[in-house]
Amino acid sequence: MAQRGPVLGLDFGTSNSAAGYLCNGAPRLIGMGPGQTTLPSTFFFNFDTRKTLIGEAANQALLDGIEGRFMRALKRVLGTPLMHEERQILNERVTFVDIIARFLNHIKTRAEAQAGTRFDRVLSGRPVVFHGLNDPREAGAEADLRACYRAAGFDEVDFMPEPEAAAIASGALEQTGEVGLIVDIGGGTSDFSVFRSTPDGVSVLANHGVRIGGTDFDRAISIERVMPLLGKGSELRKVMGPGASPVPNAIFNDLATWEKIPFLYTPQTRRMVAELVQMAFEREKLGRLANLLENELGHEVAFAVERGKIAANAGHGTSVIALDQIERGLCAALPPEALSACLAAHARMLGTGLRETLGFAGIGAADIDRVIYVGGSSLMSVVSDVVKAECPDARHSFSEVFTAVTDGLAIAAARG
DSSP states (O other): OOOOEEEEEOOOOEEEEEEEEETTTEEEEEEBBBBBBOEEOOEEEEETTEEETTTTTHHHHHHHSSSSSEEEOGGGGGGGGGGGEEEETTTEOOHHHHHHHHHHHHHHHHHHHHHHHHHOEEEEEESOSSSTTTTHHHHHHHHHHHHHHHHHHOEEEEEHHHHHHHHHHGGGGTTOOEEEEEEOSSSOOOOOOOEETTTEEEEEEEEESSSHHHHHHHHHHHIIIGGGTTTTTOOEOOOSSSOEEESSSSHHHHSSSGGGGGGGGHHHHHHHHHHHHHBBSSHHHHHHHHHHHHHTOHHHHHHHHHHHHHHTTTTTEEEEEOTTTTTTEEEEOOOOOHHHHHTHHHHHHHHHHHHHHHHHHHOGGGGOOOEEEEEEEGGSSHHHHHHHHTTTSEEEEEEETHHHHHHHHHHHHHOO
């Protein structure tokens, strides 16, 4: 019987992705660039060269103002009808399955070059929930992701819940008897897992998740602090008779949502906004929106919001979301109290999700020995504040938040 080849552990994330395999008994992460072991899950389709750029190259092309289409947060499309709709990009008609498959193949090719071997098998991380408990899109989301891996060239595809992989990476296999809580806050989902370390491995007592993550934090901040500068909440003159009507919110909600931004750059949307400018009491604000759409600056604004969020979370006073790309000197202040207010609803959802997880596990907060934080967005103070309030007596660990899932997948892949 032929020996089966090695397995690649791969964490395809909403914002960033990583991969690794076990080498000499330890996880070895795939280099994604100089000094980088994570790859932004981003795409840029260059209209001039007709090439597709991935990761940091895609981000840089966007920031350089090159003419093209930028995409991010495609993981959130899994399980929706958008995944299989064909659309014209560059010289061909493709689906999101095709696009994500090319991204995964890029990682596969890098891994094979660095490891000196083929990876036909993959152990992929998956969130506890893609969309929500009992959501009919759940099964379709995993099936879509499996289809992406197969289209990328993997013959065998298995999945492991991301928090379980993080528990393995945290050394849970060596801590017999410990009861731990994994708090995995990604770009699109927040997962909680309660586990107990046993001599036979990690026993997961409960998995639970809510569909909020770092991109939702960004969206809330953008809607509350940035969109009012572009006309959200302002009023329009009625076409007939006196009075006023509010500017429709839909365009601002889409503009604050990473995966929906590319679909706003249409002649129809630009014409609609031009009409709104003519009817607006505050033309200057709606004029900024028109300028943003005309110059396709939506993702630059989203990056600015993300930078402002990170700076505000650092706790050095009032942060500023710089919007010079729209108008010189334009900015939105983001003091710590405004950040807390923007994320208050998300904090409540996180707290509810955590308490529900403990209930599913049949234990109390006092039974948790250690809390392990995973994912870049777990560094947000709104997250740790909620968890520490619920589990004040536990040890709280923030080591390897960006690569813990990938490390665990690499270890589990070799064991399995």
